[in-house]
Amino acid sequence: MTTDDSGRLARARVATRLPAQDLDRARRFYSERLGLEPVDERPGGLLYRCGAAEFQLFRSAGASPGTFTQRSWQVDDIEAVVAELKRRGVVFEDVELPAVYGGGRTEGGIVEVQGHYAGSGARADRGAWFRDSEGNLLAIGQPVF
Template sequence: MRTNWRIEARIPTQDLARARRWYAEKLGLEPAEERDGGLRYEGASGVFCLFTSAGASDGSFTQMGFYVDDIESTVADLRSRGVVFEEYAGAVNGIMDIEGNYPSKGRGERAAWFRDSEGNMLGIAEVIQ
């Protein structure tokens, strides 16, 4: 396996303009690049692209995740922007403690999930050291 490959996520959209507005209004993100049928976003350590697609995700799994330093304040900020978090059994204020998940990143993580304007499942997580 090559370790020098750049990895980028691809997220399908039915309505690219609607998705662009949602990512700007709800997550405060603006594309670094725009092409016909697609938008490219760059983060501190990763890239994702929104693209126009005839297909759609069923939203039953996490398609993309963001790591944050403080999940409580991030959830509060996103809620103030109108993001609606999924509620799962065992979650407190929409946040779940996941012990032993991704052991290469600490002993677990605290995580929360939400859907974008296109129904794609997105997650945010804070590593538990």
């Protein structure tokens, strides 16, 4: 590798992509349940922008395993966001954390996760998880300082 090649990934934009077996169904879910509209679309995909980040839904014959968090939003008031999403019909997961994350169960859809994310400066994060119409596991998080 030459010096011109070093750090290319560090300078690249990160693109999150989530599979959707039914792109029309996914679009309705993201619009009606999350209040998000695509900023660009192609026959095989939708592009969403939230703050300075963006993510794409793409038509896929494969299904998401939904066994890990695939996309998350960091918010300032998790209770308000969870309440709003519940009003829109989002169903939050009941989660029981392993001891490595401080243990605990969700209450009202929210649980505190100890020392989970490096570099945030937070001692913990409060989190809530839900699935989109395609089975992708999504999260809402709020740092606890």
